[in-house]
Amino acid sequence: MKNVLEVKNLTKIYQNGRGIRDISFDILAGDVYGFLGPNGAGKTTVMKIIMGLCRAQKGEVKIFGHDSTTQPERAWQHVGAMIENAVVYEYMSGYKNLLLASRFYKDVTPARIDEVLEMVDLAPFKHEKAAGYSLGMKQRLGLAAALLSKPKFMILDEPTNGLDVEGTVKVREIIIHLAREHQVTFLLSSHLIHEMQMVCNKIGIINNGQVIKEGLVADLLHNEDETLESFFIKQIREGREERAK
Numbered sequence: 001m002k003n004v005l006e007v008k009n010l011t012k013i014y015q016n017g018r019g020i021r022d023i024s025f026d027i028l029a030g031d032v033y034g035f036l037g038p039n040g041a042g043k044t045t046v047m048k049i050i051m052g053l054c055r056a057q058k059g060e061v062k063i064f065g066h067d068s069t070t071q072p073e074r075a076w077q078h079v080g081a082m083i084e085n086a087v088v089y090e091y092m093s094g095y096k097n098l099l100l101a102s103r104f105y106k107d108v109t110p111a112r113i114d115e116v117l118e119m120v121d122l123a124p125f126k127h128e129k130a131a132g133y134s135l136g137m138k139q140r141l142g143l144a145a146a147l148l149s150k151p152k153f154m155i156l157d158e159p160t161n162g163l164d165v166e167g168t169v170k171v172r173e174i175i176i177h178l179a180r181e182h183q184v185t186f187l188l189s190s191h192l193i194h195e196m197q198m199v200c201n202k203i204g205i206i207n208n209g210q211v212i213k214e215g216l217v218a219d220l221l222h223n224e225d226e227t228l229e230s231f232f233i234k235q236i237r238e239g240r241e242e243r244a245k
């Protein structure tokens with residue numbers, strides 16, 4: 001199985017002394033990799049570095065074998081990402097927002113814009129100004145933008161942030177469909193651990209800027225009663241007790 005993402009010894013310490021330390025992990029083709037961690041653990045920082053939105057002090061990132069610092073265009077060529085909040089121009093319609101986003105890519109046609117609007121259930125609202133969209137609709141517009149170029153690897157930071165139950169289920173269905181039918185590989189972060197258990201085959205738990213546990217969900221959960229949520233809480237509490245010693 002080929003490596004889609006290789007992260008090695010990534011370190012970034014902000015001026016306040018917080019950040020991430022020596023983070024390493026790989027994502028293989030076909031993985032739906034869930035990044036789990038409490039608030040402030042470092043998930044967004046890792047994703048931002050992978051996408052070149054901030055710079056690491058140490059370490060390297062390779063995407064499809066291309067170094068993100070020395071070969072950024074090749075590294076990000078087949079990547080779709082939504083990190084932190086969706087970038088939405090409020091004074092434009094949903095459709096025009098996507099038209100603007102499509103200029104970054106060579107082959108995105110108006111038909112593809114309509115296709116992604118359908119996928120995220122925004123087609124009926126496509127000519128309305130985004131200023132009138134709810135938070136969940138803006139989030140779905142951001143996801144539509146990330147889907148535009150038919151990426152082979154998607155990085156989604158809290159993709160269900162602000163979505164209602166139906167929106168959350170919709171995002172889950174999109175991820176499962178793309179992973180199964182189109183072999184799209186994913187790196188996802190979410191606080192909704194139950195959601196992550198439904199879509200991810202592999203997880204990495206990050207706490208205090210370090211990966212403290214990683215593996216296939218099927219290998220990590222030892223008995224039928226154990227859920228990803230109970231496993232996660234156990235790891236975080238054990239880590240806290242260890243640090244208190």
Ligand SMILES: Nc1ncnc2c1ncn2[C@@H]1O[C@H](COP(=O)(O)OP(=O)(O)OP(=O)(O)O)[C@@H](O)[C@H]1O
Nearest residue numbers: 014016018019037038039040041042043044045046
């Ligand atoms: N620009 C910044 N300046 C200073 N500190 C920062 C900055 N961005 C993040 N941090 C700190 O780095 C640590 C990791 O933050 P990060 O946003 O990566 O965590 P996270 O796991 O994504 O959190 P959340 O689940 O709350 O989104 C936190 O302690 C945070 O306060």
